[in-house]
Amino acid sequence: MTIQVTLDRVIEKRGMTLTELSERIGITLANLSILKTNKARAIRFSTLEALCRELDCQPGDLLSYQDRG
């Protein structure tokens, strides 16, 4: 996928663990892992909103576009 999720970098910056984040936003650890490992096909606005709220960041901090052309 050309859209990369940079969740791991933001989590590291905030000094938070994936388990802690999953508890805070109410999303299973399995789903967060799918997101973190770039296996997700789509992300809900509600998930993005919860991530931005808990990690105090913007959607652009979590996603990046990489042109593979």
Place this chain on the structure above:
Amino acid sequence: MQTYRADRVVRILTGLVSFVYFGAWVVAAFVLIVAPLLKLLAPNVVHDPSFRLEVPVTLPRLGATVVSQWDAAPAGITLTAVTGDIGLPMRLVPWSFVVLWTALVTFFALVLLFLHNLRVLFRRVREGAPFDATNATRMRRLGVLLLALSVFSGVFEFWMSAWVTRALASSNVPIGSALHINWFGVLIALVLVGLAEVFRRGAALEEEQSLVV
């Protein structure tokens, strides 16, 4: 997390299909192995196994109108076709046993494969995971097997009835031969193949949905 519990109807149907599947294995083992063995070991005790064949019968008054309690003046009901069963001993001619036994093996193989696939499909539905790619393939297989079963039975019985008609041509038995394809079975087979494609699309959607976070 709440565990999935299947609907009662699904559970009953799954049990019923399993029962029919194992019952079919028992019948197949008896017809294909036990009965011929018994005949071989005790030829005077066990009757010769026979093959039941449905054939059209020609009656002298075929086409005549029939008087009924609803229609005193014969005008409405007409006798157009009559069919009957003929029991063919499996040891009729030297090769007939091999041909009939092979036909029965093919028939039971198709039926057992059909029931096996149906049973696995019901079990997957009972477990709450009907939409996967293997179930779509399984459903298509059910359609193809049903189609093969309908065509095989029709063609084989036609071939057998043609052979019997020729063999009995010099006798006064008024039977003929006709090709009877189970069109209802063919229709159901086509519906199953069509549903398999719906299943395949459902499986793809479910897979995609599982990757939406």
